[in-house]
Amino acid sequence: MGDVLRVGKKQAYQTITQAINNSHPGDSILIENGSYTEPNLLIKHPLHIIGIGFPSVENQDEKEIITIESDSVNITGLLLKNVKVSYINDFAAIKVNGQKHCIISNNQLENTFFGIFLKQSKNCIIRNNQIKGNAKNEMSSGNAIHLWYCKNIQVEENQARNHRDGIYLEFVDNSVVRNNIVENNIRYGLHFMFSDHDEYMGNIFRSNGAGVAVMFSKFIKMQNNQFEFNWGSASYGLLLKDITDSEIINNVFKQNTIAIYMEGANRVDIHKNEFKNNGWAMKIYGSSMYNNINRNNFLNNSFELGVSGRSDSNNFNENYWSSHTGYDLDKDGIADVPYRPVKLFSRIISKIPSTSILMRSLLIDIIDFAEKVNPVLTPDNLKDHRPLMKTIDYDKN
Template identity: 30%
Template sequence: MLSFALIAAILAIFPFAAAQPFDLQAALAGAQAGDTIVVPAGNYAGPLVIDTPVTLIGAPGERPVIDAGGQGRVITINAPDVTIRGFDIRGSGASLDREDSGITSLAARTTVEDNHLEDVLFGIYLQNAPDSIVRGNTVVGKPLEMGVRGDGLRLWYSAGSLVEGNRVHDSRDMIVWYSPDSVIRGNTVERSRYGLHFMVNENVLIEENILRDNSVGIYLMYGDGYTVRNNLLFNNRGQSGYGLGIKDVDNAVVEGNYFVANRVGIYNDHSPLAPGATTRTEDNLFAYNDIALWMLPLVEHNTIAGNVFQENGEQVALAGEGVLHNNSWSEAGRGNYWSDYAGYDANGDAVGDVPYVAQSLYEDLLAKNPELRLFQLSPATDAIDLAARAFPLFQPRPKMADEHPLMAPPALPTVPGLAPPPLAANLAVAAGMLLLAGLLLVLGTRRSWRNGI
């Protein structure tokens, strides 16, 4: 048998070669089109440039790190049909002029999937990269002031792309510009400026996203055929504070969304724009917003039906003086549910027998003097409206009328992955609590009167 001393001597003379660290740059340089490169755990220096159609995968369960050390882009993709999956990507530069990013693709059919990006100025940037997929990524922006952050995700001239199941927070915007026929589904955007900002697109589907605690939830600017469906827009209360803004957009469909606790649920600026175009807003929940619908007086050809307007500070507001014309507030005898409707249903068909009319002297004054919003929900507003009812001379013009108001909230579409909204059951409980509070107040007042107090 060999002694330990002899074994040690052999090892000293013929040492086993130490395992060589994986060289990611060399692997990319030597790759052929269609190769798959599996990257083991470790820290790898960027920037990386990918010029060959390859699949780059982090070894399962190992999450290798690619870090550019604060210089430029971490990964740049110049070839089509590239996949990046399963990495932690960090440390881009901080130049807005150079658009430093975690991942920038300049080629078609890119797939960016299941990556975690942080300390990056721009997160994922598809530039002239049509038919791409961005799925299941987390993007955390650099800890900078809002104005000098980059966009968490940007699609630029990247038609037919799918953006699905991503989480973006503490970024600037999530942008989809000049990228028609794209699908934006199941993403969560928080603590950013524009949760989703669209410009000049056609036939884009936006569904099942969560936009909360942003300055603006979703903003649609220019284009045709947007569908905004089954999204949650919650507590978007920046300077604009829109859950959804729509500007110069034709044939938009807004359905099954929950607009809750925003400064404004939907802001409509000249949509639709083209002759013969329409905007449909149906089966949505507007609850506890300062303003549910804020529309320019010249907005026409909107159909608004089947929605629940629950306890908003102002159900319908005008951005300026005037009255809304040529809009439909009901369809096929079905209007909307308004929590402040005071009408009746004598024939029991679940539709009010008198129209719901948005008519308030305080709100009329507010449209002319926005600084009066300071007094909203104060006794002064009730006093102004009471005076208007007592003295018809001061009666304001109605802003709109729903000829077929619903007596109870309709069932709204459910949204996968989102908590159910406060619909019929919850609204009934809330109404019951208000009724009980009113009853107690009346009884207390009578008792005080009887006791001579």
Template identity: 25%
Template sequence: MRPLGLLPLLGLAVAAPVLRLSGEVEGPLVLSAPGLVVEGEGAVLRGKEGHTLSLLAPGIRVKDLRVVGAGPEEDFFEPHAAIYLKGCEACLLEGVEVEGAPTAVRVEDSPKARIRGLRAQGLGHSPGVLVYRSPEAVVEASALTGYMDAVYVEYSPGMRIQGNLLEKNGRYGFHVMFSWEARVEANLSRENAVGNAVMHGAANLVAKNQLLDHKTPIGYGLLVQDEQGTRVEANLFLGNTLGLVLLDAKGVAVRANRFLENGTALRITRERGENSAEVLENAFSGNLYDLLVDDPQAKARVRGNAYDRAPGLPVPHLPTSSFALLLARQPELSLLALSPGVVLWESAEAQVPGLRLLSLADPEPRPLPKETKPSLAPLLLGLGGGLLWWRWRR
């Protein structure tokens, strides 16, 4: 089967609309016939040099193929891939399995390329799916584990990442950079070493995802950094050291999310820019802290959220405290977070909040039923992670 990889190199374009592979096929294989359909039918394509399968023309479709191995290059931005798409507009990968390759799929300059039903296990140093300058590309219904980032995106407006399982990766589940109007929806991202991130873009949407169990010292469900006009809606943040972090984020809408049993549910912090956010109609339950603000100039509109600590009366509720603000600046004090003195301090302050904090009060809080049995998870996350987060930022 080796000659299949040489046909385009010899200038003999594959004329047939369908190329059926079977058994063991030795790569690398290079295909450049527009509209070609490659049917794997359970075939195994193996490679040890460069990209194992290269797709270099529009409209190619690959179905039901298993790819094993690729070249050794693990550079994060230019890795060898099991499947490499270049100039492959509207190409489709469906039902592909990958193992033993630095990167499963590398997509460059391939608008509207679609990856559906990918199953891939990584080697730990490169992205699982790398998408670069490919507007409206799609990664959906796939499962990726064991990579540095499961899905890494740059300069790809309108990108869609939806319905994927992204777990136990060395840094991020999804990581979207320098893109706008991207949609990250209905993914399950859990137990990644750091979490998930949307950075340096605008008008992106992160919605209906489950962001779970990012419990490392710097773990967060989602980092929104240097974004403008991005929306974070209807997500579940559960069991993270930090649920949602807004860092130099302008005009961000945080709406209808559930923050359950995180160390800190929502943290607003500043590095060089400024923060402005609307925090509306979310539910906070079982977190060590619902809100920490490490930016005295942050503009946060907090309204209509539900809290397990709300008094149940039609009065404003303050989802933070002066100790929480102090903790945001000196996380080593997290060791005192549940000490009797601090509990008494915060209880008293909840009755008569300091004037300096009133701008963060929710004027229309909704109560949630108190936990019948308090969980130790947010306590352990907050105490164990606060200090190390602060040291990492420094």
């Protein structure tokens, strides 16, 4: 165990910079409650930096507050404030440059351009931080948690609000995002780019521009998350773009404009999810193939499914559709007639968006009804062959 260096008005060190300069690898720096305005805190050897009663720390030029250039650094209990927006540098409250085994936990971040920024790092934990930004638009804002070229990172129990993206992963593999609350971010709650073999579970994504965007990634597991109130003219609960071999299981999608939008998604299993009161439950666009959509509940969505192009290789089975008016004579719990979740009007609207002005008109009800009775224009083979008669109760744990 190393030494303990104390920082505070009545302590040996008045500033954190002094303490760091006098520390040795493995030391702990305890920072008492107070306000500290410091130059950039560059950490070059393993250290434990611990705040007591959330001392507030700012950079004197409103630039990067803490830069970590050593393995095994812990940072906990700090209130980090005010990092200026820069269009040249990605200034963050805490940046880790190419290191391993860092733990960043229990911090509060306010109005920092980027919050926690990990670059080419491995085996780090980012836990229980509360990060609140002040993002106005996409151009002049950064992400709350930003991971770039990382591996084996755990992001858990954080709260990320009012940034551009809540949690951003680019070239990040084998990492876990768990039990975070991500709200009111102007772009995405959680954003994957070129990241493989990752998992996210138990998160709540609420009122973001879009809940989660998974792009150019594969082998992603998405479980037990809630996607809610991602509502707006370009909003999604979950946006999948060019992703393969992934799983979406046991999630709840509630009141999103489009719960799941997929484009170029292949071999994705969408199981046991609940889609409730969304504008569109799913839109399956552009060469999405071999996806399995089974045993989900579709409840009171304005439109259940929108498709474009050929999407007949997607497989729908044993879902519950609340707008299905089927019957079940043999009482096996499965309706005797297949169900077509694609309404004619949803096809028209996808092709000619201005026709959406006719939404909820009597004419559209009549057209949809006629098409249901005698399908002419909706894809013939896009149907749930075994639609359920009752909602599925799934084990939500």
